[in-house]
Amino acid sequence: MTQVIIATCVAAGVTLFTRLVPFLFFRNRPPSPGIAYLQRYIPPMTMVILVAYCLKDVEWHDIARAIPVVVGVVVTAALHFWKRNPLISIFTGTALYMILIRVM
Template sequence: MDNTTYILAFIAVATAATFATRVIPFLFLSRHHEHPLLLHIGRYLPAAVMALLVVVFLIQSASWKAPAFGIDALLPCAVVIALHLWRRNALLSIVAGTAVYMVIQQAGLFTS
């Protein structure tokens, strides 16, 4: 098998697997959309995933050393929280927090 065939086969399998994982829940759970477990998951899972992402971000990206002691991660989090409480716009909050984080990282602020 040459490289082109291998790459095309890989793309086809990856596409089919991605599509299947998106469609299968709708096919199998369409008759149970009012089930209490699915309603519970739909209500609380998005917030739980976001909380997990924040924890992982704070653990992995912050430099928890003096003198900054994590300000490089805590400042963007504070911007996201403040903007979201003020404007109630998730996209604005995420974009602004990402921008603040990237400015801090690219400018080398708060590094020891």
């Protein structure tokens, strides 16, 4: 049991250290053009990949199964463009999708 606690503490310490180092060493320098590019484009690219992954197994020929997916995606996208808050849009779209698959 003590080995598990020690290993967990070491892993937590290493993770904390690797997360803090960039902020400590690079706080007074502007980001390089490459890092600025990644900061701008990685989040939207990640979301596109996640949406494609989520939609790949949808049975589009079965309307009863496709409607909750389409409604969930449309509501999530609309809320995100309206409120610009990922938490609100993702949680609301997910909750609506879960309600729709139980009701339909």
